[in-house]
Amino acid sequence: MTFAKTYGGSSDDYARFVQQTSDGGYIVAGTTYSFGAGEWDIFLIKTDAKGNIQWAKAYGGKGSEQASSVQQTSDGGYIVAGYTTSFGAGKGDVFLIKTDANGNIIWAKTYGGKGDNSVSSVQQTSDGGYIVVGTTGSFRGGDTDIFLIKTDAKGNIQWAKTYKGTDDDYALASSVQQTSDGGYIVVGRTGSFDTGEDEIFLIKVDAKGNIQWAKTYGGKGSGEASSVQQTSDGGYIVAGTTDSFGAGGDDIFLIKTDAKGNVQWAKTYGGAGDDYAYSVQQTSDGGYIVAGYTRSFGAGWDDIILIKTDARGNIGSCSIVQDASPIVNNASFPVTSQSPSVSSPSPTVNSVSPTVTSPNLTVSAPCP
DSSP states (O other): OOOOOEEEOSSOEEEEEEEEOTTSOEEEEEEESSSSSSSSEEEEEEEOTTSOEEEEEEEEOSSOEEEEEEEEOTTSOEEEEEEESSSSSSSBEEEEEEEOTTSOEEEEEEEEOSSBEEEEEEEEOTTSOEEEEEEESTTTTTOOEEEEEEEOTTSOEEEEEEEOOOTTOOEEEEEEEEOTTSOEEEEEEESSSTTSSOEEEEEEEOTTSOEEEEEEEEOSSOEEEEEEEEOTTSOEEEEEEESSSSSSSSEEEEEEEOTTSOEEEEEEEOOSSOEEEEEEEEOTTSOEEEEEEESSSSSSSSEEEEEEEOTTSOOTTOTTEEEOOOEEEEOOOOEEEOOOEEEOOOOEEEEOOOEEEOOOOOOOOSOO
16 A cells, blocks of 8 residues: 655644554654644644544643654553653653553653753563653753663653763764663764764663663764664664765765674765665565655655665665775763653643645655
8 A cells, every 4th residue: 555645734743753553554753833732742643554544633731742753552552752841840851651542641751850851762662661762961960861761561760871971072862672682772873982073872781771882883974873773683773874984975874783783784875965864674575674865866855765775785786875884982881870850741632633635746766
């Protein structure tokens, strides 16, 4: 089933994350200024397999809310992770909302401190709880640190840790995934080590959040990572962006590592313009599917790009693919256990009816 649809209202509406659901439909999480209780509100849309809306809801308060990630949970409901200024302890707090299958709130929690806190990714864990990764400025004098929170099934904190770079710099986390050994893999970018430019980092922690190993991947320029997934061989695939290697400007960057973070291969994908990757997943044939956007190819200024590779990151003999040799270094991220403030807000929930259209998209193939 193929389709292309738009969903929105009279103002700005953004999607940040999509997942296929067990019924073959889709759950979309984002942010809306068209609907809701305040300024920006979290926006959740459930569609059928053809993209037709089954329900849509906005969640928020008097301030601003944004959703970064959504996942269908084992009970058929959803866990939504985002950010709120309407509720919580400080400037902005991590916001978790657990809903039933129809988007009705079962519980909602905020986690934070006096500074600004945000979230990038949430995943239900094998014990029925949740792992949440984001960024915090609440616990180290306003600096920006990685923020990892493990909760039980009701959102109660089991442990929370921060991982910092150097005293004068920062570390920003983009994605977390539970690994086959019960631990977690975290990816993002940091300016704390080696070249002084932004570098990709990969941190492997155990089930309690203690670091087992940490590595950075960089070059002469800067790089950042948006997505990580454990692969079928126990290693990891990382998707991001680099201007250290490739065809020019920023290029899509894929790094395949072994189980210890050692590089097995690295590739860039791009053209004369800037090209960015936001998501990667291993496919059933052992290859990879990458989603992002491009200014090198397509019909306009920024176009969506979808890349399917083989198990070595190649696209046949396509000229947009180049080998890369990132500099790999072991890194030290000091770890601190934290006790963030937790509250249980009652956000306003509105059932909304966004306008749906079916646009005609221009499709081009940089690698025909």
